[in-house]
Structure formats: C-alpha cells, structure tokens
Amino acid sequence: MTKRIEDFTVTGNRFINKDIFLLELQAEGKLADLKPGQFVQVRVDGSPETFLRRPLSIHDADFERNTIKLLVQLAGKGTETLSRLQTGRKLNLIYPLGNSFTIPEQDEKILLIGGGCGVAPLLFLGKHLKSLGHSPEILLGFRNRERMIEYDEYMSIGPVSLATEDGSVGEKGFVTQHSLLAGKRFNRIYCCGPDRMMKAVAQYAFANGISCEVSLENLMACGFGACLCCVVDTVDGNQCTCIDGPVFNINKLKWQNSESA
Amino acid sequence: MAELGISIGSLSFKNPVITASGTFGNGSEFDDFFDVSRLGGIVLKGTTLEPREGNSYPRMAETASGMLNSVGLQNKGIDYFEKNIYPRVSSYNTNVIVNVNGSYVEDYVALAERINKLDRIPAIELNISCPNVKTGGMAFGTNPETAREVIRKVRAVYSRVLIVKLSPNVTDITQFARISEEEGADSVSLINTLLGMAIDAAAMKPSLSTVTGGLSGPAVKPVALRMVWQAANAVKIPVIGMGGIRTVNDAIEFFLAGATAVQIGTASLIEPGTSVDILEGIGEYLDSKGFGSISEIIGYINRKQERTI
Numbered sequence: 001m002t003k004r005i006e007d008f009t010v011t012g013n014r015f016i017n018k019d020i021f022l023l024e025l026q027a028e029g030k031l032a033d034l035k036p037g038q039f040v041q042v043r044v045d046g047s048p049e050t051f052l053r054r055p056l057s058i059h060d061a062d063f064e065r066n067t068i069k070l071l072v073q074l075a076g077k078g079t080e081t082l083s084r085l086q087t088g089r090k091l092n093l094i095y096p097l098g099n100s101f102t103i104p105e106q107d108e109k110i111l112l113i114g115g116g117c118g119v120a121p122l123l124f125l126g127k128h129l130k131s132l133g134h135s136p137e138i139l140l141g142f143r144n145r146e147r148m149i150e151y152d153e154y155m156s157i158g159p160v161s162l163a164t165e166d167g168s169v170g171e172k173g174f175v176t177q178h179s180l181l182a183g184k185r186f187n188r189i190y191c192c193g194p195d196r197m198m199k200a201v202a203q204y205a206f207a208n209g210i211s212c213e214v215s216l217e218n219l220m221a222c223g224f225g226a227c228l229c230c231v232v233d234t235v236d237g238n239q240c241t242c243i244d245g246p247v248f249n250i251n252k253l254k255w256q257n258s259e260s261a
Numbered sequence: 262m263a264e265l266g267i268s269i270g271s272l273s274f275k276n277p278v279i280t281a282s283g284t285f286g287n288g289s290e291f292d293d294f295f296d297v298s299r300l301g302g303i304v305l306k307g308t309t310l311e312p313r314e315g316n317s318y319p320r321m322a323e324t325a326s327g328m329l330n331s332v333g334l335q336n337k338g339i340d341y342f343e344k345n346i347y348p349r350v351s352s353y354n355t356n357v358i359v360n361v362n363g364s365y366v367e368d369y370v371a372l373a374e375r376i377n378k379l380d381r382i383p384a385i386e387l388n389i390s391c392p393n394v395k396t397g398g399m400a401f402g403t404n405p406e407t408a409r410e411v412i413r414k415v416r417a418v419y420s421r422v423l424i425v426k427l428s429p430n431v432t433d434i435t436q437f438a439r440i441s442e443e444e445g446a447d448s449v450s451l452i453n454t455l456l457g458m459a460i461d462a463a464a465m466k467p468s469l470s471t472v473t474g475g476l477s478g479p480a481v482k483p484v485a486l487r488m489v490w491q492a493a494n495a496v497k498i499p500v501i502g503m504g505g506i507r508t509v510n511d512a513i514e515f516f517l518a519g520a521t522a523v524q525i526g527t528a529s530l531i532e533p534g535t536s537v538d539i540l541e542g543i544g545e546y547l548d549s550k551g552f553g554s555i556s557e558i559i560g561y562i563n564r565k566q567e568r569t570i
Contacts, residue, residue, distance in 0.1 A: 002293050003293040003294070004293075005294065005532075005533065005534070043531070043532075048325040048326040049323075049325055051323055051324070051325070051326055051327060051328065051478060051479075051531070052323050052328060052530070052531060053531055094533070218318065218319075219318075219319055219321055219322070220321075221321050221323075221328060221330070221527075221530045222284075222290075222529075222530035222531075222533075224290050224533070225286055225290045226284060226285060226286040226290045226291070226529065226530060226533075227283065227284060227286075227321070227330070227332070227530050228283075228306075228315065228332050228335050229320055229321035229330055229332060230318075230321070231315070231318050231320070231335070232318065233317070233318070237312075237314050238314045238315060238318075238335055
C-alpha cells in the first residue's frame with residue numbers, strides 16, 4: 001500500500017465529550033486504500049512544542065465522499081491545536097500507515113472491545129466486518145457517563161454492551177467484569193483502549209483460548225519505520241509499533257501473566 | 262543550472278545532499294515518497310557485528326523544536342545486512358554508506374573489514390559518537406586516545422572512503438577533527454546528537470528509559486553550525502555538516518561555514534521529502550546568486566573574512 005503525503009481539508013470538528021473530539025477530513029482527490037487498524041500522521045503547525053507529527057488511528061472512512069474521521073483525545077499541545085481547527089482549514093497527513101486487523105475468513109463469533117478513546121479504530125473495523133457478512137458484537141467501557149462517547153453508529157454494526165467504572169451507564173466495573181464475557185463464548189476479540197485494559201482483556205483471551213488482537217499506541221517519531229523509536233517488546237524482539245503494528249496478536253506480545261487491571 | 266557535484270576523498274557525489282544515519286532506515290522506508298537515487302548519498306542505519314535490540318521503550322521524547330532519542334543502535338547485525346539489506350540497497354544509483362559501530366575497537370575493525378568486501382558500499386561512516394550505548398560509541402569519540410586508536414586500526418583494514426562521525430559532546434571539536442585527519446580519515450561528519458534529557462513532570466520520572474539521550478532537530482542547529490565552522494577551519498579534509506537542517510537556508514548556512522556536503526537527519530522523520538526539497542533549493546539558490554557551482558560557496562564566509570581583515 002503506497003504511503004502518501006497529502007493535504008486534507010477539515011470538514012467537521014466537534015467535541016463529543018469533555019476531552020474527546022471528532023475530526024472529519026476530506027481528501028483533495030481520491031482517498032487512498034485504507035484498512036481498519038491503520039493510522040495517519042498529522043502535522044501540527046504553529047508551535048515549537050509540536051515538532052513531531054501526531055499519530056492518530058482512523059476512526060472511520062467514507063470512500064464515496066473521500067473523507068476520514070479521527071477520534072482524538074486531548075493529550076497535550078498538539079491535540080489541543082487540532083481541537084481548535086476550523087472547517088475549511090488544511091491539515092497535512094502521511095497515510096495510510098501501519099498494519100491492519102486480521103479479517104476472519106469464516107463465520108466466527110467476534111467481539112470488539114473498546115475503552116475510552118480507544119474505541120476509535122473499532123468503528124471502521126466493525127463496519128468493515130459487517131460489510132463482509134460478519135456479525136460482531138461490541139463491548140465498550142468508559143470511566144463514567146461524562147467520559148462516554150456516542151455509540152449510535154456502533155449499534156448499526158451489532159449489539160452494544162456498556163460498562164462504566166462507576167456504573168452510571170451500563171454495567172458497573174471494567175469491561176473484563178462484564179456479564180457478556182461470562183455468558184458467551186467468542187472465537188475472536190479485537191481490542192483497543194488503555195494499556196491496562198488491553199492487558200486485562202488479553203488475560204481473559206489467554207485463559208479462554210480466544211484469538212485476540214490489540215491495537216497499541218506507543219510514542220512515535222516518524223510513523224513509517226525509519227527511526228525505530230516506537231518499539232514494543234515482542235517474542236521476536238523489539239518491533240516497531242508503526243510498521244509491525246499497531247495491531248498485534250497477543251501471542252506476539254509478552255503479556256502472558258502480565259499485571260492486569 | 263549550477264554544478265552540484267562534490268568529492269569526498271576519492272568518491273564523487275552527484276550532489277552534496279546525503280541522508281543521516283538513524284533517520285533514514287535502510288532507504289526503502291522512503292521509496293514511496295521520492296526516488297532515493299536522486300540524492301548524493303544515503304547513510305544507512307547504524308550497523309554492528311552482532312544483532313542489537315537497542316534500549317527499552319520509551320526511547321524517544323519530543324522536546325521544543327527537536328527530539329531526544331536513545332534507540333541504542335537497534336539493528337540486525339552484519340550477517341543479516343549482507344544477506345537482506347545489501348542486495349536491495351545495491352540497486353540505488355547513489356552512494357550507499359554504512360554507519361559502523363562497535364563496543365570494542367576489535368568490533369569496529371572486524372565490521373570495517375567485512376564491509377570493505379562489499380563493492381556497492383563505497384564508504385563507511387565510523388560512528389564514534391553514539392551517546393546511547395553503554396560501551397563504545399561516544400566513549401570512543403570523546404577521548405582523544407581511543408578515538409585515535411579506533412580510527413587508526415580501521416584505516417589499516419579499510420581501503421575505501423572513511424568518514425569519521427564526531428560527537429559534539431567534547432570541549433574542543435577541532436582536536437577530534439585533527440586526529441581524524443592525522444589518522445588518514447577522508448572526511449569527518451558532524452554533529453552526532455547532543456547529550457540531553459527530559460523529565461515527565463506529571464509522572465515525576467525521566468522521559469527516557471535510559472534517562473539521557475541524544476538531542477537532534479532544529480534546536481541543535483546553531484551549535485552544529487558553530488562546530489562545523491570550527492572543524493572546517495581546522496582540517497583540510499572535507500567536512501560533512503549536519504545538525505538540525507530542515508530548510509534550504511539551513512543547508513546553505515552549513516556550506517557557507519565550510520561544509521562540503523550536508524546530511525539531513527531528523528527533518529526526514531517529519532517531512533520525508535526534506536532531503537530532495539533541499540537538493541532542489543540549493544540549485545535554485547546558486548542560480549539566483551549567480552554561482553556556477555556549489556564549490557564556490559563552500560567556506561565562503563571564511564574566505565570573505567580573510568579578504569576583509
């Protein structure tokens with residue numbers, strides 16, 4: 001998949017809760033071929049503190065309108081600048097970057113587990129799976145009602161279950177404590193969220209012999225394999241999150257018996 | 262169009278723009294962005310005899326107008342290089358240079374001997390300035406005696422063009438440039454990264470697993486330029502300048518200070534096409550100033566000073 005450097009136009013930008021915003025960008029021409037799990041590197045101009053590009057996973061892609069959506073959590077100067085971008089402004093992207101989620105071939109019972117802003121790549125993945133005839137279920141976890149993100153679009157993919165740490169919406173507790181995991185057997189889990197959550201989900205998957213892929217978010221400089229900064233410790237040694245990932249099968253990570261939430 | 266060709270020792274470069282080691286992977290990472298063969302040369306990722314995993318994550322921290330890294334020379338070793346990387350980079354129509362590293366003098370020598378046999382590698386860059394390894398690296402390049410020893414021993418076994426990459430973490434850069442020249446190096450390249458550190462105030466701990474790392478990017482440019490100017494005035498061998506070059510003007514400053522060629526480093530990580538953009542810009546600058554060749558501006562400010570003093 002050829003990587004491109006292109007200017008996109010901001011066609012939408014709004015906060016969906018206190019610290020997560022949804023950025024919609026339109027390509028100038030035809031959108032490059034994208035796969036669920038891939039990410040873009042966004043250049044943030046205007047400050048010496050935003051020297052590097054910001055890696056953001058692709059939340060959704062519309063190949064007819066040639067738009068992509070990025071679900072972004074405020075994390076510092078770079079994301080703050082992005083959150084203030086007005087419609088019509090240009091944004092320079094390097095894309096598409098990284099590998100993608102493995103798409104199952106036959107009928108499998110699939111569960112998508114997302115936590116916080118980590119739900120981002122799962123919408124694109126879920127829609128793609130559904131278009132291929134799969135029927136994934138979705139489990140989303142948030143700290144509380146205020147930190148929740150809208151999940152209407154996920155409901156068009158399949159049944160959505162919710163967990164919040166304070167029980168203000170859905171079941172109380174972490175996603176790994178949700179009754180969905182006690183009751184049903186899934187063959188395959190795709191997970192993205194905070195490290196602690198992904199590690200806990202990985203333990204559940206290991207214990208139940210479920211195939212599981214997680215999408216990692218490491219500090220990154222280039223995003224295309226040139227600098228070797230964003231490595232993760234794998235059974236094959238240090239690998240780059242940007243080109244060997246961001247999606248990893250948990251069997252590849254040294255997460256067995258790792259500390260869980 | 263102005264003549265852009267330069268020579269480093271016996272090696273001709275079609276233009277003076279080279280990519281810096283550690284910021285250009287092994288070249289192929291940039292194939293999607295531009296034709297790598299347009300460049301004067303590329304310096305590949307630091308290579309060692311044995312595979313190295315590098316340091317633990319986190320090994321990069323963004324800083325104002327720059328970044329710290331403590332990657333620590335992760336690479337798959339020379340056997341892998343010969344089998345998998347060498348055949349691929351051999352197809353580039355540019356000078357492919359290997360950045361040579363070791364923990365001990367013997368490692369550098371053995372690696373240089375191996376690379377001496379590779380016909381499509383016309384030069385090595387002897388890295389005695391990596392700040393991110395426990396043994397070797399900068400330890401060699403900040404001590405005059407060990408620097409001299411490693412350069413001398415590598416020179417004895419390596420017959421092609423030998424470039425010595427110098428560390429800025431020294432009191433007097435000219436001392437190390439002179440030692441390189443005295444021991445038969447064809448060129449010196451500088452600067453490698455400046456030793457620095459960053460602390461995550463919120464987490465109250467160092468940003469890098471190694472605590473310290475190497476600073477690069479525009480933040481270091483004035484320091485790099487000063488050192489290139491000093492080195493160029495101290496030795497007769499060509500100096501390859503680098504450190505924070507991001508724009509055409511940055512590159513021109515290095516030529517005016519005395520650099521025969523420039524290396525583009527960290528900027529390529531953010532704008533992958535920086536090196537070719539700069540290459541085009543150098544030609545335009547020379548044309549607009551009415552110069553017929555790049556050699557006319559190399560060390561220009563030094564000549565100008567002589568004239569006016």
